[in-house]
Amino acid sequence: MNDTPRTLPLVLEQPRGRAKPPRHLADLAPEERKEAAEKLGLPAFRLKQVANHYFARLERDPEAMSDLPAAIRAELAEGMLPTLLTPVRVMEADKGTTRKTLWRLFDNALVESVLMRYSDRATLCVSSQAGCGMACPFCATGQGGLQRNMSTGEIVDQVVDGARAMRDGLVAGGPGRLSNIVFMGMGEPMANYKAVIGAVRRMVTPAPDGLGMSARNITVSTVGLVPRIKQLATEGIPVTLAVSLHAPDDELRDTLVPINTRYKVDEVVDAAWEYARTTKRRVSIEYAMMRDINDQAWRADLLADVLQKRGDWSWVHVNLIPLNEIPDSQFTRSRDEDMDEFVRRLERRGISTTIRDTRGDEIDAACGQLAASEV
Incomplete structure (x- = not known):
């Protein structure tokens, strides 16, 4: 059982404005x-x-x-070094190995980042937008709409803070090193492409001009903005691409991921396969497991069909995500037995599949939950 969450309040109001973030x-x-x-x-x-x-x-x-x-x-x-992020609240869970920070930006917008320490790595989940315009109905961030894109500096500063927290031993386990970055916080990274790619370049550029991180330890997520997936494949930066699919059929995905009305399942998966073929990097298919909505065994079979159309399925890994529920939502987490059967169906077809380790449920760890509670 996780320990009781520890909250460290630190609130500072800033005036709201329309100007761009200060140059950093x-x-x-x-x-x-x-x-x-x-x-x-x-x-x-x-x-x-x-x-x-x-x-x-x-x-x-x-x-x-x-x-x-x-x-x-x-x-x-x-x-050159204006304050970009002001901590509003820091919450800890999982015996101090999960640390979630709610940040206030210069214009009063709220964003979140989550630092998670595992036995073999430390991963920081960063935000790329204040809010999100993709309007996925099961996502806490999507309920609030898009406020604005974050700047490259605002994104990178989350990483610098996470790296300092690890170095200074602020996460349980003693001093360590931040090793992995996932763009799975608030926002759709591909909808803020220029700033996100700028941030990735600062992360992978060797010190002292950048943070000197490995591109292979950086994951950029998208709900399926096909032109940007294709553009990412040309950047020469071998990051991991994660596609938030959540449904293998257009009828359901149109309702769960509204951008699917523009870029259909086959088009999105085609772009992901081309990314894998171009970069030689395995793509992660993200699939939030929702009870009696997208977790039926026949949908696992259909997902296998969709992924195997492209030939050798070693290009892809399926990451099943137990839904982090939000209050008053019709969407609830799948039963354990349904998730296990989903895994069995995919693995029977030879598709590498895992169920993501859940972290920080008791500290509103789903992106957008903490920000929504502050408004």
Whole structure:
């Protein structure tokens, strides 16, 4: 049984506005930083120093950057390291190995990130939008609609915070290293493509110009924006693609994932297969298990048919997700025996399948639940 959740309140209101997020060092590619330094009237090597502190040392406070002249630290803070994320609430579960943070952005929008420590890795689930415009009826984020896209800097700053939390031993188990990133927080990553790809590039660029993470440990999720899946395959960054399918037939998927009325199941799976063929990376099919809605054994057979149309099914892995229920929703979690049968049906067809380990149920760990409770 999970331990009682621990809440650490820290609330700071900020005025709501229409302006874009302030420019941050993480918004800039390495080749763009020289021009930014010139605009600040500083030599380029100063921004190299700042980049080393931010990306390599995970330091966000210019006052702690002792190799910078004290006279320019305030200017650098305003010009290159503005505060992007302000913690509103931090909640812990699973004996301290799951840590969920609710963030307030500069314009008062709320987003969430979840840090999860396992025996062999530490994974951070990041948000890419404030809210979501995909309107999936079983998703807490989708109920609130889309407020705005997040900037590259806002996305990367979640990762820097997670890496610091691991380094500083704020997650149960002692100091460690953040190893994996999943874009499965609030928002549809492919609908904020430019900022998401910018953030991925900062993550994989070697320090001190980036965080030096492995692209193979980064997962970008989508409900099926086909043109963006195809574009991602051309980027030369071998991230894992996760497709939130949730149904193998158009009739049901039209109701569960409204974008399916534009990009049908076969078109989405075709694009995913092409991604796997181009990048040589296995695609993850995400499938939220909903009682008596999409968890029937015959739908497992149909899902196998859909995936095996593309030939050798080693290109794909199915990740079944016990639904994280939201209050007053018609959608509930599948019975254990139905999930087990679903797995048996897929594995009988030779399709690699797992049931995702559930984390943080008692701290509203489904994306959007904590933000919705704060509004």
